Amino acid sequence: MIVRTGLTGPFPRSESVVAATRDLDRGRVTPEVVEDLYARTEAEVVALERRLGFDQVTGGYLRWADLFRPFAETWEGFTVGPLTRWFETNTFYRQPILNAPPERVRGAIAARLPPALRAEPGRARVILPGPYTFAGLLENRSGETEEALVHRLGRLLADEVRELTGAGYSTFQFTEPLLVDRPPERALAEAVVAAYGSVRAAAGTATTVVWTYGGDAVPVYPLLDRLPVSVVGVDLAETDWEAIPASSERRGLGLGVVDPRTTLVEDASDVVRIVHALKDRRRPSVVWLGPGGPLDLVPWEPATRKLHLLPAARQMLVRDDGGRS
């Protein structure tokens, strides 16, 4: 069994970045000082990811204020709106306000990716908002229906993927917590499938991942199974994993095994037991293990501690599989 590991969302800011960004807001340090610290801390995250043997690196996306901000600040048609609660967490995002049909700006998102990824884009995991979550969480004043918006965002994100694959990036994760929080029905569900069809067509041989979290994925599995992507990830702390349906489709199974809602470190043997059970039921081509959601829900030090679960679980799984990986 092939097992892959890696981050699936933002990593927490270090205490020194916390202090520096606070000081920046109070006018006590210059933006250059904070910029330098970001660069060093991103390099530290990449070093941690490598040390833990992750298959892709992310740099932690420390500068991204939220999942949508780089888009709301750079793509045409958007303004940055009010603070809004991020699902059932005590964190907030600024709701993008879409005033007109959106248009992407070439190069804008590439420029916002962690600089630490640019040196080795083939090992990077590009983490983007999924078209359904993006369309559903913005304030839509554009006059387009939600279905049309999902289609359009799918095409724009596909263009983004096309541009980034040209720059050497080869793994794209689309973060879709809304898929399990408010599953789409009928025409909207078809729009989601079509949006990922656009992405798939643009991705070529690149790996595409849909990562859900924050809710039970079981009710939405019929839709998840239709998405034309390489891997679908679910949040195991929120999903009734014993009810995940059987499948003969041999694509990647993503399992969010690190719970970002607690500092308690998970037990690798629990993870291995679940993976074995799901492997028999889903017959995945590859198992991707990672955090079940944004790990920046815990501070830097416990986040680092928790990530050690991933190589430990992988080692046990590979051992159980006779050393094949």
Add this chain to the structure above:
Amino acid sequence: MSATLFPAQEIGSLMKPRWQILGQHGEPLDERARADFRSANERTHFADDAASAADALLDGRSREVGADAVRDLGALFALRLFESAGLARVYDGEARRIEMYEYPIRQMRGFQFQGHVRSFDNKYYLKAAVTDEVRLERPYHVEEFEFVRRHARAEPKLPITGPYTLADWSYNEYYLGRRPGWKGPRVRREAQREFVVDLAKRAVRPTLAALIERGCRVIQVDEPAAGTHPDEADLVVEGFNAATEGLDAEFSMHICYSDYRDLLPELLEAKRCRQWAWEFANRDREGRDGYEVLRALAEYGDTREVGLGVVDVHRDEVESPELVADRIRRAAQYLGDPARLWVNPDCGLRTRKLDVAARKLDAVVRGAAIARADFANPRA
């Protein structure tokens, strides 16, 4: 019920004046801080009860005054601000508190602070994990209440963070870790229930008992986390009931920025809660009636008082007294009983500069007077 229609109350914290911040840090007041102090004192004479400390502070001798005496002045400042605005229930603007989570947690054993978590942008909060059984070192807020009781001219109302919010804002290691196997949704929920109830029984209730013993009669239990997980409304209630069991005081529950319908009817099982102190003004905009949700209380037959948020604490624009009066009238109509309404800001006013906060409080009181006159003379 109050004898007067629509009495006004405070709901939480005020922004600390610049002179308090400088003074607490032992720094001499600058010209602006001195001017703020003098101008406030001219209006409310808040420093009359601490004249020598005030003189020393204005004289640049902050270190000599000491942080505690500066906080006393800050508490007096807030008390007199609320009283001069005409509020019937007052507190000290949480002048001694930094926030509503870290301080109570530091009065307990069983917790370890883990570091900062980002709330949004460059704003963070410190978060602890419960790593052992919760134990209270000593009841908290007691000295600050005694100070308020000695100095308040209106009825004191103490705000305290509720057990559900303390649990929700912490990481649950101890109660979760005791359960074997994978920590799925059901296991996490049971562990959280145990945590909330332990916090309520072992920390919040003894603190409430100590406060009541010292004469605290009106207590607002703050549960801002209640709206974060609507499916845990029963845990909010269980925590509230455990924290107040066997205690005799006038309890209210403050919840804000939530869809209250999602919390009903479970929330209505909160025993000993006499008042819902909720935020409404924030959601009351042109084309959207923020008070309409009160129909739900009427539909469920709930007859408790409502602390009605009538001014938005997240906007500088000060509501007119007429708008406040209109909000009160609408709320009274939805509830079907004006006598059950208190009026207040949506939430603590610490998000607003002090002059804006004072003008918003004035709008609350003046709006209530307009509405009161309407109800006394409905044909006028």
